[in-house]
Amino acid sequence: MATKYELKSKEIWDGNTAASHALRQAQVDVVAAYPITPSTPIVQNYASFLADGYVDGEFVMVESEHSAMSACVGAASAGGRVATATSSQGYALMVEVLYQASGMRLPIVMTVVNRALASPLNIHGDHGDLYLGRDAGWIHLMANNPQEAYDMTLCAFKVAENKSVRLPVTTNQDGFLVSHTAQVVEPLDDDTAYKFIGDYTPMNPMLDTSNPATYGAQTEEEWHFEFKASQHKALIDSAKVIEEVFNEFEKLTGRKYNLVESYKLEDAEIALAVMGSAYETAMVAVDKARVEGIKVGLVMPRSFRPFPYNEIASKLKNVKAIAALDRSCPMGAMGALYNEISGALSANGQAAIMTNYIYGLGGRDTTAEHILEVIKETNENAKAGKRVTDLQGFINLRGPKLSFN
């Protein structure tokens, strides 16, 4: 039996500490992980919890991220609660097995600390890894600060293990900007947190050897499509469960999360869409813009997958122009947020003017002043009633202007 960890009602935690305490409180049965900057402290903290008796499961310190996710698949199919953590190159090495974990409908929770993908090598935060895992069949939840990193990780277990979902979940926090930035976090006590998540409910565990289970069978053209389509349907339908879990979490903590977060959107004429810590920077920019008389608001998909198409379109139904800010280089296309939101608007018969901004790659600073500029440009589009700015721009990029139309 694990020793209880006495927590204060307010702790000063960075995002990594917050995520690791959530893993501890979930009483995970098996954590299989490999250290990588900037998520290494999650793995270290978990090892310390084990060394001091605060967790009593198995901690498997594997030889690569590929094996980390493979061991997670083995452990989850065996029948128990499983979690891991990673970033960037480690995430990239896992990608093959991410698809296998979701295809086998295994409710693994992975706390991802987002970091740029090489080359060039860079240890700082951007969403290159998150976007790489976009189609991997996982639920991706966004956390903008240490409190959210803690809250989303608790919620992640409850969503993943829900019988109608049974899908793996990542929680995402920006490398260094959230993972290494200490803020006030209000944690739940251990008993309350565990009670919120609940006991793990097994489904076809391999270790129930009286009822042998087969995981990872082959399906060719007769069945593969049906499997993938039903997995996709489960992912789409998980939105409802995510909302239910968020509602339950609000009752417990007073902290309200939504599939689509928004800020000052009620009377907004233009909007920005942005995920991660930059959402909070953008709130400051919105306040500044409103002082200047620009009616601007913000949206953020709390759940990047499943993508809340209708909810986001509904939130944006009254705006005339939208700038989607993507923290990942789309490499020959428009950013993912731009594409998803454009699709959501189109599907709902809305026609706001869309532009795309790429920002913060490799941890490049993005300040409220930078975002205020984006707001002003977006406002130009709204005033003109057509796009008069570049289709895709780069925020705080040095050298020649690389934007294009």
Next chain:
Amino acid sequence: MKNITTLKEFACTPDRFNGGHRLCPGCAHGMIVREVVNATDDDLVISTATGCLEVCTAIYPYTSWDVSWLHIGFENAAAGISGAEAMYKALSKKNKSYNPDKNVKFVAFGGDGGTYDIGFQSLSGATERGHDFLYVCLDNEGYMNTGAQRSSSTPIGAHTTTSPRGKLSYGEKNRKKDLTMIMAAHGCPYVATATPGSKHWKDMAQKAAKAISTVGPTFINALSPCTTEWKFKPEDTVEISDLAVETCMFPLFEIEDGHKLTVNYKPKNKLPVEEYLSKQGRFSHLFKPENRWVIEEIQKEVDRYWEYLLRREEAGV
């Protein structure tokens, strides 16, 4: 540890690996797997790397496995089984076992591609971490599931589609990696070689029983003659297995605790390697005059290695 005495008794063990699978007629994989999974009375959780065994035994909605079974990918059978074993330990520790009265054992199978090559890191890692599992390499000396491409287990001189014989080529140029010794060097409590030869069914079954009952990571390298790509008749699988042992191309030995080596079978009359090579189409080009020297080199290497095994056994270190 299961007591294995007569073939009749052993053959009557209720099958955990059932027929009706899609392995080629004459494939040694099925023989080896059946012996291994029937070599224990404990419950089993199996993991299998992508390869012939996997694609032929669990094609939805069918399965040949009457035990819990997991296939993830080509390179991670060992990592997958290590996770399952860790979960078993975790749940036992927390008094949450599914069947508290039963012992569960963990076995992973991989071909030589999934073991010598792409899965080697995962196997080395799981072994070093000391998980309690048996890993069985079904060594058919190449990527046979995809039509005979070379692996690091392919022996010198063998024709494969990526080390083909040709006007300027005698086939594979590199020596077969000595994976058994590499696994022993991990300090495993038990490492052995095996093959489904006519005299050696019991050797293999007993080795599997011993490996499964040994606590900690154990490894069996099982030579699995491939009728389809080694080019011999399906009914000759056992004969080829026998010749591999009688020529000492594939000697049967075991190593305990990383060092104590025992040679399990010493041929009364060690046959020349030609006896083994000449029965297989993959080596037929070696019998051309210009390639004869390769056979001589193979013989020299086989003799050297056999001498090494005998001396090491004798030294007892």
